[in-house]
Amino acid sequence: MPADPVISGQQVLIFDTGPLLELVLYSAVHDLQLGLLKGQLQFLKNVSSYQKVSEFVASFPKKTTTPHVVAEISSWIIRKTERKGQSAIWGLVYREFSSMRMDESLLKLLEMPQELVADIGAVDVSVLKLASSFGKTKPIVLSIDSTLIAECKRAGVNAKDLWEVIFDNNS
Amino acid sequence: MTKRLETLPKKQFRRIAAWIYAVINPIIDSLQRELSLLNSGNLTWRSRTNKCEFIRTIQEYVDSTQWPNYQDFLAEHRDSGLIPGFKQHNSTLEKVNTEATGVFVRLLDSNVFIDMFEAMLRQYEIQRPSLGPQAQSLADTKKDVREEAAQHVINNVQSLPSHYVIASFWNSTGRNLLSLRNNPEFQPLHRATETLLKTSTKLKTELESYRLSLSRNYDVPAAPVPGIPFEE
Numbered sequence: 568m569p570a571d572p573v574i575s576g577q578q579v580l581i582f583d584t585g586p587l588l589e590l591v592l593y594s595a596v597h598d599l600q601l602g603l604l605k606g607q608l609q610f611l612k613n614v615s616s617y618q619k620v621s622e623f624v625a626s627f628p629k630k631t632t633t634p635h636v637v638a639e640i641s642s643w644i645i646r647k648t649e650r651k652g653q654s655a656i657w658g659l660v661y662r663e664f665s666s667m668r669m670d671e672s673l674l675k676l677l678e679m680p681q682e683l684v685a686d687i688g689a690v691d692v693s694v695l696k697l698a699s700s701f702g703k704t705k706p707i708v709l710s711i712d713s714t715l716i717a718e719c720k721r722a723g724v725n726a727k728d729l730w731e732v733i734f735d736n737n738s
Numbered sequence: 739m740t741k742r743l744e745t746l747p748k749k750q751f752r753r754i755a756a757w758i759y760a761v762i763n764p765i766i767d768s769l770q771r772e773l774s775l776l777n778s779g780n781l782t783w784r785s786r787t788n789k790c791e792f793i794r795t796i797q798e799y800v801d802s803t804q805w806p807n808y809q810d811f812l813a814e815h816r817d818s819g820l821i822p823g824f825k826q827h828n829s830t831l832e833k834v835n836t837e838a839t840g841v842f843v844r845l846l847d848s849n850v851f852i853d854m855f856e857a858m859l860r861q862y863e864i865q866r867p868s869l870g871p872q873a874q875s876l877a878d879t880k881k882d883v884r885e886e887a888a889q890h891v892i893n894n895v896q897s898l899p900s901h902y903v904i905a906s907f908w909n910s911t912g913r914n915l916l917s918l919r920n921n922p923e924f925q926p927l928h929r930a931t932e933t934l935l936k937t938s939t940k941l942k943t944e945l946e947s948y949r950l951s952l953s954r955n956y957d958v959p960a961a962p963v964p965g966i967p968f969e970e
Contacts, residue, residue, distance in 0.1 A: 590901070599792060600771050617899075624901035625872035651764055651801035658782075658791045665786075666902035 579704055580627035583694050584639040585711030586610075586620070586729050587632065587663065591640075593617050594659045601652060610711065616733045623732045624667070627707070631670040635693040672697050683718075691715040698724040753810070754956045760804035761811045762949050763961065768799035769942040776935045779894030783838040785885055790835060793934075796824040820948065823941040830934045837927040838892050844923055845888045851918060855884055858911040865910060873906035883907065891915050892927070 593611040595601040611617045624630065640660060644653050663669070676684070679692045687695075695718055698706050708719050708726040719726035772793050775782060782791040800808045815821055845851045859876065866873045876883045883904055890898075890908060894916065898905040904912065918924070953960050 600774060621900040622872065625905065626870075628874055649801070650803060651799075654798075655792055661786075662791075666898070666904075668903045 578627060579629045579631060579701055579706035580624060581694055581698050581706050581708045582630060582632040582636060582669070583708060583710035583712060583715060584636045584643070584690065586709045587636065587660075588640060588643060589711075589729065590620070590624075590663055591656065591659045594663070595652075595656055599655060599659070601655070603652075604648070607647060610729050610733060619733050619735075620729065624709075629670065630667050631672060631697065631706075633674055633690075633693040633697055634671055635674070635690040637671070639690050672700075687714055687718055691718065695719055695722060695724065698722075698726075751956050751958060754952055755958045755962075756804075756807045757811050758949055758952060758958060758960065759962060760807045761800055762945055762952075764801065764804075765796060765799045766942055766945050766949070768794070769938050769945070772938055773935065773942065776931060776938065779931075781834065781838060781893050781931065783835070783842075783889065783892050785842055785889050788835060788839045788842075790831065790838070793831060793834075795828045795831060818948075820941070820944060823937065823944060826937050827934070827941055830930060830937050833930040834927070834934055837930045841892055841923060841927050842888055845891065845918070846885065848923075850921070851888065851891075851915070852884070854915060854918070855887055858914055859883070859907065861911045862907045866906070869906050869910060872900055873910075874903060876904060876907055887912055887915055891918055894919065 589608065589611045592604055592608050596605050596608060611620060644656055644660075648656055674693045674696050676689060679689065679696060683695075684692050691712065691714065694708055694710070694715060698708050698719060699722060705725060708715070708724060709729065709732070710716055710719075710726060711729045713728070716726040716728055775792060782793060783789065784791050797805065797808060812821060812824075859880065862873075863875065863877065866875065886904055887908070890912075895908070896913065896916075898908045900906075902908075919928075949960055952958060959966070
């Protein structure tokens with residue numbers, strides 16, 4: 568039986584770029600049959616892993632991210648996909664955001680510690696700072712980035728690797 | 739014809755290759771995706787834009803940087819049966835978009851839809867405690883959920899992934915609303931969708947056949963092969 572995040576106080580899921588991209592890519596490959604993108608999927612390689620992640624995400628009443636993450640998705644789309652398919656992929660990004668009722672919180676660069684930004688990058692810091700801002704609500708950061716996960720744990724923020732979600736027998 | 743082909747300059751072959759790689763192939767690929775969606779009844783119509791998200795006009799299936807090649811293709815095929823096929827596809831798509839928008843507006847105005855939606859939502863709220871923590875109360879966002887449900891009815895959505903907020907509602911009671919697709923109000927949309935399906939099937943077959951004839955006549959492969967320059 569999966570742990571109930573509401574009961575354990577973990578009501579907010581904060582998305583880093585990787586897991587969001589995986590959900591979008593899975594839809595692109597399976598709903599739109601954009602087979603060329605199949606090779607880009609690193610984690611959600613079958614229905615079972617997709618369902619596990621989908622159910623894990625569903626167990627959080629609130630989902631949020633930062634504009635930095637959106638900018639990173641944008642950059643990925645520009646670099647890694649063909650121009651003619653980009654409009655369709657943005658369509659999927661919008662669908663994921665609206666269907667999940669995704670929230671976004673702005674964090675200004677000047678409000679982030681410069682040394683930390685220089686060390687792990689502005690995107691990771693934005694996610695870490697957003698998580699810290701929730702205080703007692705105990706959000707969970709979902710990422711595929713081991714550096715960010717380590718930094719979150721160092722700062723006392725709950726963080727989960729997408730692999731853990733897929734391979735955790737209890738989730 | 740053979741003699742003329744033998745004397746064609748090389749640039750002519752490159753132009754044929756441009757038609758195949760930049761125009762015909764992307765359109766065939768997109769029509770294939772379109773047919774797959776249409777066969778499942780998923781129009782991917784969105785109330786945000788009043789358009790089908792992933793079913794588009796023929797020109798939109800071509801990368802915008804290749805539109806000059808698309809225009810070149812159109813200019814050289816004025817008398818071909820393909821161009822009327824393109825036009826019919828686009829006008830039928832417009833009809834589908836118009837009919838879907840009309841159905842959406844009428845659904846949200848219809849007592850039959852509203853009453854059924856309210857009943858399904860009430861039933862869901864009663865079942866909710868047994869559906870697990872992901873089954874959120876939707877009572878506070880009823881208007882948004884109603885619009886989303888109407889969109890799913892139009893798109894014949896059979897189930898939603900768990901992480902979509904209304905998934906628990908839709909996958910338990912909400913999808914009963916799909917029965918409304920059998921109502922007479924849906925008939926014009928179904929007819930337009932059927933016409934689009936037929937038009938796109940025919941167009942895809944014609945384009946594949948034309949690509950084959952170009953490949954045979956000009957010795958241009960149907961897709962570029964790395965390491966094999968076709969123009970030598």
